[in-house]
Amino acid sequence: MIDFSLTQDQENMLEAVDRFLAKRLPPSEVLKRDHEHIPPYDLLPDLADLGILGLPFPSEYGGLEESWITLALVQERMAGHAYFAASIASRVIAFGGMSLMSYCSEAHKKEWLPKLIAGKALFALALSEPQVGSDASAVQTRAERIQGGWKITGRKTWISDAQGASHLVVPARSEKGSVGTKGMSVFLVPKDAPGIAMTVLDKVGNSCMPSFDIGLDDVIVDDNALLGEEGKGFGHIMSTLHYSRSSMAAAATGCAQSAVNIALEHAKERVQFGRPIGKNQVIRHRLADMQMRVDQSRLIVRNLAWLIAQGLPCKRQSAQAKVIATDTLQYVTHHGMQILASAGYSSDSHMQRMWRDARLYSFGEGSNEIQRDLIGREMGL
Ligand SMILES: Cc1cc2nc3c(=O)[nH]c(=O)nc-3n(C[C@H](O)[C@H](O)[C@H](O)COP(=O)(O)OP(=O)(O)OC[C@H]3O[C@@H](n4cnc5c(N)ncnc54)[C@H](O)[C@@H]3O)c2cc1C
Secondary structure (H helix, E strand, C coil), X not given: CCCCCCCHHHHHHHHHHHHHHHHHCCHHHHHHHHHHCCCHHHHHHHHHHCCHHHCCCCHHHCCCCCCHHHHHHHHHHHHHHCHHHHHHHHHHHHHHHHHHHHHCCHHHHHHHHHHHHCCCCCEEECCCECCECCCHHHCCCEEEEEXXXXXXXXXXXXXXXXXXXXXXXXXXXCCCCCCCCCCEEEEEXXXXXXXXXEEEECCCCCCCCCEEEEEEEEEEEEHHHEECCCCEHHHHHHCCHHHHHHHHHHHHHHHHHHHHHHHHHHHHHCEECCEEHHHCHHHHHHHHHHHHXXXXXXXXXXXXXXXXXXXXXXXXXXXXXXXXXXXXXXXXXXXXXXXXXXXXXXXXXXXXXXXHHHHHHCCCCCCHHHHHHHHHHHCCC
């Protein structure tokens, strides 16, 4: 049975998150960073001190051994302040740490988990390529075996935080002539390795999460760079996606709640025709629909977190949570913009920032069409 009450430890953690982010990322600072495109790497040591980066990991690597439910609560709360804070934590935990836990050797766990948990390493996933978007099995980047290591050649694109990361996680074709899901391996490549060239990409939102086009020109790595089993790379990457989808869904829910709160406040304060605009039924119903969707997202996110915490299968539920929460965030920011009208269209408004950011999440990390396909297949279609 799912118990929605919070433990004292969870309450304490959420209060610590609120205190920290109110101090380091007050709303004015969030907007400033958005305008000036300042990424949140400077927050990593503090997130580590708060214990957030080690939440779900065993204590032998420096983790807190907390349940995935605590992490979902923290992600939701952080994204309520600033989505990018939740996003950088998710890159460390859901993507970096859980990849190590899911398919890497004990030696790699010992080498990298303590550094990730301490905020001293950051991995960026370099999967997408010019011809590889939704179809992750179409990877063309090649890894050729050489004496004592590998030579990697190819091009990756839209890679978030690549410049601020310590390493790129690069899926590449290690079996010559292989196609589809077979013959791929995953490599941990230092981001400054000779042969790597990065170009920053301009985009409409998520300004605190820079994106890069990356050329890999005969990049040499040693044998230790191979993560997991040779030739099993596609399965390795797929095996961790429910963690990042859970994080994204929790963060989208927290951000969506903030958007509703801002719209609600505006509906109470903005007076037209002699009364607050929220007194018009059309606005009241719109806000009711927005809150209902956020509450639905929260429930499905908590259900997913509970399944992960119990170690139960959750492929369908993680795809569902990702779709529902990211669609909800788009819905509430779209209607939030309508309720705020000109006040929302100002570049000083948080609503426009969230509205622009939200557009990414329904196609990033596996588009919502691909998620619906997966849900259908899990239903036996
Ligand atoms: C800001 C940003 C950050 C990103 N960060 C990263 C990152 O850190 N690492 C990384 O590896 N990648 C990253 N990406 C890439 C991202 O994962 C891809 O954009 C995403 O996988 C979708 O691929 P695509 O954009 O090429 O769209 P496409 O795959 O070309 O799809 C276009 C449209 O067609 C639909 N579609 C495609 N195939 C099907 C199908 N079979 N059935 C139904 N509909 C279909 C899609 O849902 C979508 O609506 C990022 C992208 C952006 C914009």
